[in-house]
Amino acid sequence: MSVLRHLTRTNGLLAKVTREISKRSYADMSFTFSSPGNAYYQNANVKQVDVPSLSGSFGILPEHVPSLAVLKPGVVTVFEEDGAVKKYFVSGGNITINDDSSVQVLAEEAHPVDRLDAQAIRDGLAKSQQELNSATTDIQKAEAQISFECYEALSKALE
Amino acid sequence: MEAVLSRSVQIFTPTCTHVRGMATLKDIRIRLKSVTNIQKITKSMKMVSAAKYARAERELRPARPYGKGTQSFYDRAEVTQDDSKPNHLIVSMTSDRGLCGGIHSNVVKAVKAEIAEKKVGVNFKIICIGDKTKLVLQRLYNQNMFYSFNNVGKTPPTFADASFIAKTIMESGYKYDFGTMYFNVFKSVVSYNTTAQPIFSEESVATAEKLTLYDSIDEDVLKSYNEFALASLIYYGLKEGACSEQSSRMTAMEGASKNAGEMIDKLQMTYNRTRQAVITRELIEIISGAAAL
Numbered sequence: 001m002s003v004l005r006h007l008t009r010t011n012g013l014l015a016k017v018t019r020e021i022s023k024r025s026y027a028d029m030s031f032t033f034s035s036p037g038n039a040y041y042q043n044a045n046v047k048q049v050d051v052p053s054l055s056g057s058f059g060i061l062p063e064h065v066p067s068l069a070v071l072k073p074g075v076v077t078v079f080e081e082d083g084a085v086k087k088y089f090v091s092g093g094n095i096t097i098n099d100d101s102s103v104q105v106l107a108e109e110a111h112p113v114d115r116l117d118a119q120a121i122r123d124g125l126a127k128s129q130q131e132l133n134s135a136t137t138d139i140q141k142a143e144a145q146i147s148f149e150c151y152e153a154l155s156k157a158l159e
Numbered sequence: 160m161e162a163v164l165s166r167s168v169q170i171f172t173p174t175c176t177h178v179r180g181m182a183t184l185k186d187i188r189i190r191l192k193s194v195t196n197i198q199k200i201t202k203s204m205k206m207v208s209a210a211k212y213a214r215a216e217r218e219l220r221p222a223r224p225y226g227k228g229t230q231s232f233y234d235r236a237e238v239t240q241d242d243s244k245p246n247h248l249i250v251s252m253t254s255d256r257g258l259c260g261g262i263h264s265n266v267v268k269a270v271k272a273e274i275a276e277k278k279v280g281v282n283f284k285i286i287c288i289g290d291k292t293k294l295v296l297q298r299l300y301n302q303n304m305f306y307s308f309n310n311v312g313k314t315p316p317t318f319a320d321a322s323f324i325a326k327t328i329m330e331s332g333y334k335y336d337f338g339t340m341y342f343n344v345f346k347s348v349v350s351y352n353t354t355a356q357p358i359f360s361e362e363s364v365a366t367a368e369k370l371t372l373y374d375s376i377d378e379d380v381l382k383s384y385n386e387f388a389l390a391s392l393i394y395y396g397l398k399e400g401a402c403s404e405q406s407s408r409m410t411a412m413e414g415a416s417k418n419a420g421e422m423i424d425k426l427q428m429t430y431n432r433t434r435q436a437v438i439t440r441e442l443i444e445i446i447s448g449a450a451a452l
Contacts, residue, residue, distance in 0.1 A: 032224045032227075032228055034221055034224035034225065034228070035221065036221065036222065036225075036317070036318040036394065037221060038221050039220060039221035039223075039224055042224060054379070054380065054383070055375065055380065065374040066235075066372050066373045066374060067373050067374040067375055067376070068232075068373055068376055068380060068381070068384050069375070069380060069384075070380055070383040070384055070387065092387075093387060094228075094229075094384055094387045094388060094391070096228060096229075096231075096232045097373075098231060098232060098235040098236075099235055099369075099372055100235060102231065102235075104224065104228035104229075104231070104232070106224065106225055106228050106229070106387070106391055108318060108322075108387075109318075
């Protein structure tokens with residue numbers, strides 16, 4: 001009896017799992033990448049997207065397992081269908097990968113890497129370093145740390 | 160003095176009771192002038208809001224993925240909230256500025272309708288964005304006012320504004336189980352939809368049925384994700400609201416200019432007719448005076 005019950009249970013489970021898999025059998029990726037000022041991609045079909053997240057950078061291909069992640073300052077690399085590679089610097093935001101293979105990257109700010117000004121970044125990096133050293137309270141320290149990390153990522157993006 | 164008196168049509172009308180349609184020439188002239196001035200103002204307001212609308216519409220396009228993207232995750236993950244739980248939160252999104260049709264009162268109406276449906280024992284708090292909603296809701300639900308934000312609508316909303324509002328909600332320490340945001344969604348220049356958008360608390364997202372499908376989620380990620388999602392939803396709401404407001408103001412001011420134009424035509428007609436009557440009467444006086452000699 002118990003074996004039977006166990007069997008029926010696993011049976012149902014398997015059916016559920018297979019249904020879930022068959023549901024997302026799209027070969028395409030519906031990619032949306034946007035910042036408040038610009039919508040770079042809207043439900044576009046791309047080959048691959050590399051994103052920097054708080055838990056480490058990772059690449060997204062079509063049919064990626066559904067996931068949530070939080071962006072950290074860094075470079076988002078988009079491999080378009082025709083082989084073109086576009087790089088954008090993002091300061092923070094959200095990554096959502098849904099089970100219908102749609103991917104949303106919503107950034108707080110995003111700009112193409114070629115628009116960055118190397119001199120301004122060097123100045124900012126030095127300034128934030130100074131602020132970090134002179135910070136006294138925990139909140140000040142954390143804020144300085146954030147801006148320092150962002151500038152560090154910016155200068156890395158230009159290399 | 161005599162000349163002024165003879166110009167008035169109804170000499171026997173006492174000056175204290177103003178009868179419509181029987182006004183003196185001077186009254187009509189003053190009124191005509193004030194209506195013309197009003198029309199000038201509404202016309203220029205229309206021009207200003209047309210320019211602002213064009214900008215708001217342009218800025219709305221990149222803002223839409225913020226709302227749609229966040230919504231689509233909630234849809235796919237089947238996040239739900241239970242309205243039988245006691246703590247509710249209402250975000251009512253308008254702006255500080257009026258003269259834009261019924262756009263703000265529609266939001267307030269929707270909020271009032273939701274509150275009327277609330278069960279007994281439900282504790283709700285209201286967050287007002289913009290003075291227009293605050294003025295009405297404050298009077299009705301003084302006990303339930305939570306936060307209000309003003310200075311909305313003068314300049315186009317930015318992501319920083321949205322983050323500030325989201326941060327205030329997060330840091331308020333109010334653990335809501337059922338959150339709704341009311342705002343206007345821009346459809347076209349002449350129409351908008353007043354929409355209720357659920358805003359989910361962290362607990363509702365964490366207990367969502369299909370969340371287990373999502374990979375590599377820990378508490379930190381979920382918390383940051385939900386915070387950013389709230390900010391994006393508010394940003395989306397602000398942008399949609401700003402765009403519908405400007406378009407609605409444009410339509411309202413166009414209507415006002417048209418009405419003022421009609422009024423000017425009518426007044427002009429009455430003015431001319433009255434003037435003619437005065438001239439005719441003066442002529443009759445002169446002629447009959449001459450005939451009597």
